[in-house]
Amino acid sequence: MKNKWNSKWIAVALPALLVAGSAVSQTYRVNVQPFIKAQCAECHGAESPSLAEFNLDQEKFKKEKQGPRTDTYENLLQIIAYPDSGAFMRRVDDGTNTSDKKPGNMYKYLGETEAERKTNLMMLKAWLGEGAWNLNRWAARGDVPAITKEQLDKIKVKY
Numbered sequence: 248m249k250n251k252w253n254s255k256w257i258a259v260a261l262p263a264l265l266v267a268g269s270a271v272s273q274t275y276r277v278n279v280q281p282f283i284k285a286q287c288a289e290c291h292g293a294e295s296p297s298l299a300e301f302n303l304d305q306e307k308f309k310k311e312k313q314g315p316r317t318d319t320y321e322n323l324l325q326i327i328a329y330p331d332s333g334a335f336m337r338r339v340d341d342g343t344n345t346s347d348k349k350p351g352n353m354y355k356y357l358g359e360t361e362a363e364r365k366t367n368l369m370m371l372k373a374w375l376g377e378g379a380w381n382l383n384r385w386a387a388r389g390d391v392p393a394i395t396k397e398q399l400d401k402i403k404v405k406y
C-alpha cells in the first residue's frame with residue numbers, strides 16, 4: 248500500500264519538479280547568451296556602441312539601427328541593473344508590466360511566433376530570478392518610480 252502511494256506521488260510530482268527545476272536553473276552561458284546572439288546581435292552585437300557611447304549620440308545610432316551592445320554578460324547587465332536599470336525589462340516586456348500596457352518595442356524580436364516569444368520571455372524572467380522582473384528606473388521619471396535596493400536584491404542572473 249505504502250509503495251503504491253509512493254510511486255503515484257513520484258509520477259505526479261517528478262514532472263512538476265523537473266519543470267520548476269528548469270525554470271530556476273537558467274544561466275547566462277547556457278541559455279541567455281545563445282538566445283541574445285541569435286535574436287539581438289544584428290543590432291546589439293560587438294560592432295555596436297557600448298551603452299556609454301550610445302548615450303553620447305543616440306540619434307545617430309538609431310538612424311544606423313544600432314542599439315547598445317549586449318554581446319557580453321557585463322554589457323547586458325548595464326541595461327538590466329545599472330546604469331540603465333530596467334531598460335531590458337521595459338523593452339522586452341509583453342505588455343503585462345508596462346505603464347501603457349503595450350509590449351516593449353523589442354518584444355517582437357523575442358521570437359517568430361507568439362508562442363516562441365512567450366517561452367523566451369519566461370526563460371529570461373526565470374534567469375533574472377524570482378520576483379526580479381521589474382521595469383523601474385534608477386531615477387524616477389514620469390510614472391516610472393526609482394528602483395529600490397530590495398527590488399535590485401532580487402536580481403540573480405547566474406553566469
Ligand code: HEC
Nearest residue numbers: 286287289290309312313314326331334335338353356357
Ligand atoms: C533590427 C535591429 C534590432 C534588433 C534585432 C534588436 N534591437 Fe534592441 N534596439 C535597436 C535600436 C536601433 C535601439 C535604439 C533605439 C530605441 O531605443 O528604440 C534599440 C534599443 C534597445 C534597448 C534600449 C537600450 C537603452 O539603454 O535604452 C534594449 C533594452 C534593447 N534594444 C533590447 C533588445 C533585445 C533584448 C533584442 C533581442 C531580443 C533586441 N533589442 C533586438 C535595434 C534592434
